[in-house]
Amino acid sequence: MRIIFLGSPEFAAVPLRQITEAGYEIGAVFTQPDRPRGKRGRELMPTPVKETALQLGLPVYTPAKLNTPEAAAELRALRPDLLVVVAYGQILNQEVLAAAPLGAINIHASLLPFYRGAAPIQRALMNGESESGVTIMYLDQGMDTGDMILRQSLPLSPDETYGTLHDKLCLLGSRMLLEALPLIESGTAPRTPQQHQLATYAPKLSREEELLSWDAPAAQLHNLIRALDPAPGAYTLFRGKRLKLFGSSLAHGSGAPGEIIGIDAALEIACREGSLRIAAVQPEGKSKMPAADFIRGYQIKLGGSL
Numbered sequence: 001m002r003i004i005f006l007g008s009p010e011f012a013a014v015p016l017r018q019i020t021e022a023g024y025e026i027g028a029v030f031t032q033p034d035r036p037r038g039k040r041g042r043e044l045m046p047t048p049v050k051e052t053a054l055q056l057g058l059p060v061y062t063p064a065k066l067n068t069p070e071a072a073a074e075l076r077a078l079r080p081d082l083l084v085v086v087a088y089g090q091i092l093n094q095e096v097l098a099a100a101p102l103g104a105i106n107i108h109a110s111l112l113p114f115y116r117g118a119a120p121i122q123r124a125l126m127n128g129e130s131e132s133g134v135t136i137m138y139l140d141q142g143m144d145t146g147d148m149i150l151r152q153s154l155p156l157s158p159d160e161t162y163g164t165l166h167d168k169l170c171l172l173g174s175r176m177l178l179e180a181l182p183l184i185e186s187g188t189a190p191r192t193p194q195q196h197q198l199a200t201y202a203p204k205l206s207r208e209e210e211l212l213s214w215d216a217p218a219a220q221l222h223n224l225i226r227a228l229d230p231a232p233g234a235y236t237l238f239r240g241k242r243l244k245l246f247g248s249s250l251a252h253g254s255g256a257p258g259e260i261i262g263i264d265a266a267l268e269i270a271c272r273e274g275s276l277r278i279a280a281v282q283p284e285g286k287s288k289m290p291a292a293d294f295i296r297g298y299q300i301k302l303g304g305s306l
Contacts (some may be wrong), residue, residue, distance in 0.1 A: 001181070109134060
């Protein structure tokens, strides 16, 4: 079974490495073009998938758009039996999806039909869900609407962050992909239709959502902070500049919303209901630091406000 792999971020790089090392024939890898990165944005950097593919000695293609007749013809010329698509970064049209006789499959980081869309990990945490999971599915023309092959849940702790859940789901998805590929090759893979009437959506995060409003319950703000930890980071304003907050935990203090009510090893901030203890912060233009260092270095006093 000749596989063409399409993906871009680290979430896709791990399964690419695992199926290659498991002995599957990877005819080529498609990923997004190199993009400017860094503070000045001058250096072009490859995607994690491109870096991994080059390390594995796999041919790499980086078309700006795959949904063109030329790019689709290039894909067909590689004679794929199956497309494996993981966070590629483009919605694929029917011409591309039809390039492989066995179709196209995808690793989606949610329990479909829940949390269809671009940000399922973050949205599940923002909503305080107690479980998440991975679905291996066939791709069709809809947004995460295809038939399911495998679906497995994962319990979430109250302090799960985007970083920890991303890594857990990445490994789970890789294992499930290795389970699904033999089923597809043998023609025994199930095709379970989704219950579309139950669908919920996980749209891409906006910059406006990163700003904390202390006039909200502590539990809601805790969910937002951990959904954006370690990146891009939820922030508040301190002395007119952005202050990103990390490592939040729920506490039971009281005060005016945004009031600093604790300055020991953590920074405790009052919310509309309850309070939050913050373990680490990142002042604008500075590196991330423990909250205790911030309290000392910026001479934080009780009764101040964010």
